[in-house]
Amino acid sequence: MQxxxxxxxxxxxxxxxxxxxASLQLTGKRIAVERNEQIVPRSRHAETALEEFDRIEIVHAIGGG
Structure with missing residues (x-):
C-alpha cells in the first residue's frame, strides 16, 4: 500500500x-502519530486501519533540560 x-x-x-x-522499528519509542491530520493516540494504534494514500506524520519526542 502506498x-x-x-x-x-x-x-x-x-x-x-x-x-x-513496528515496520519502522519505532515500537516503544516516544513518538506521536498523525493520520490524515488527526492524532492517533498510542492506545488506538492497533485498531487504527490504514488506507491507500493515507498521509501519516510521525514525530519523535525529544527531551531536554
Whole structure:
C-alpha cells in the first residue's frame, strides 16, 4: 500500500498504525502519530486501519533540560 510518510510517498505492507510503527522499528519509542491530520493516540494504534494514500506524520519526542 502506498502511504505518504512525513510528506514522502512510500510503499508499505501494513494494515494498521501499529504495524507501520513496528515496520519502522519505532515500537516503544516516544513518538506521536498523525493520520490524515488527526492524532492517533498510542492506545488506538492497533485498531487504527490504514488506507491507500493515507498521509501519516510521525514525530519523535525529544527531551531536554
Amino acid at each position: 502511504l505518504y510518510l512525513n510528506g514522502e510517498a512510500q510503499e508499505f505492507n501494513v494494515t494498521t498504525v501499529a504495524e507501520l510503527v
